[in-house]
Amino acid sequence: MILCGGSGTRLWPSSRESMPKQFTRLVSEQASTFQETARRVTDGATFAKPAVLTHSDARFIVAEQLSEAGVKADILLEPERRDSAAAVAVAAVHAAKHDPQGVVMILAADHVIGDTKAFVAAARAAAIGAKAGYIMTLGIEPSAPSTAYGYIRRGSTLGEAPGAYTVERFVEKPDQGGAERLIAEGALWNSGYFLFRADVMIAELEAHAPDVLRAAKAAYEEAQRDLDFVRLDAAAFGLAPKTSIDYAVMERTAHAGVLPVSFSWSDVGTWDAVWQVLPRDGSGNALRGRVEVLDTENSLVHSEGEQVTTVVGLSDVVVVTTPDAVLVTSKANSGSVKDLVSTLRAKSYPEADAHRRMYRPWGWYQRIDIGERFQVKRIMVTPAGRLSLQKHFHRAEHWVVVKGTAEVTINDRVVLVHENEAVYLPIGSMHRLTNPGKIPLELIEVQVGSYTGEDDIIRVEDIYGR
Incomplete structure (x- = not known):
């Protein structure tokens, strides 16, 4: 289960609410960290088909990036963020539906790992402890006394899993002196990766966080299928207490185990961490x-x-x-x-959360210019992409096609608009834009009117269920 719901605000302005860091190419120029995470678990000899748990607003980005990466996965949608305990509970319930004793691995979508073979070997080794009834975590051998990570103090050796240990206790992010002492004592960084049998985690949630489990079960049981997504029930999921899995279970369970690993790892949580993993x-x-x-x-x-x-x-x-x-x-x-x-x-800067380029299930749009009574956008529609059938009360629009062919619906009329051709959409007209071709459609949109905000859209029909 890949958890893919964070907003990554420490990496602003590249990472924002509208396009969080896990979907950007901050580290690799070829793939996002989410895509690299998904590819990391495609070894069929070790992993079953992955599942992704993400916020509803990111569903089309997740689907598109999985397609680009060539990875098939189940996509479950959180109606709101309730922290990691609820996410892990959903993962356990989802896995138990297929196999109550199946081993689940929880992964973050935004981590960078330097050695995939070592990661897969560690997952197989930790799964041995998970099958024996432990909730295993991967503990990273520290490379420096970092104050950015939590730590794990290991206890006695875990006989059921070679190379693993029981967890003596979890330690919150320390100050510099505390980090140095923890490393001297042999403590490990807490990676946030967990492996467990579905039934074991369900039992531990029942014992230590029953409200979280109850909400997750209800949200999953009342979930609705939406295109290729599974939407968790909003009312039920919203009742889950907002808490981390570390606090809800890991710091309380008597069945925590840790496997030390030494492959290079970073959660790239800050720009300094990005600098550390990039070539210099x-x-x-x-x-x-x-x-x-x-x-x-x-x-x-x-x-x-x-x-x-x-x-x-x-x-x-x-x-x-x-x-x-x-x-x-x-x-x-x-x-x-x-x-x-x-x-x-707090000061209402739109740049806090929104990029100039905004991604949509049909492609993206990017503002070029804006002023009193006008706005200019560049729009890209993917092949077979289709905007909603809509109208505006406060603006007219002019579309100029610069690449590809547009199929434009204007009230009861459907016209094809080719490169270097334009079409005019009067205020109040019912209209839709479709890309019927095999290449991306690009056009320039000029909006003119008393109001050009995004909320002046009345959707009548939308194939994406918005």
């Missing part, structure tokens, strides 16, 4: 996009879009530029970006 030049700089630096060292400079980002005479900094926002921080303070985003939200 001879001056220690990690550079992405259109970037030039001079007399700069040990820094991360990340540029998205067509603009050039330049840095002169700085050390140990993070500079991130996107088409609509710029972040400059020291690496040491990059963990405070989350607090910055909270400030932006």
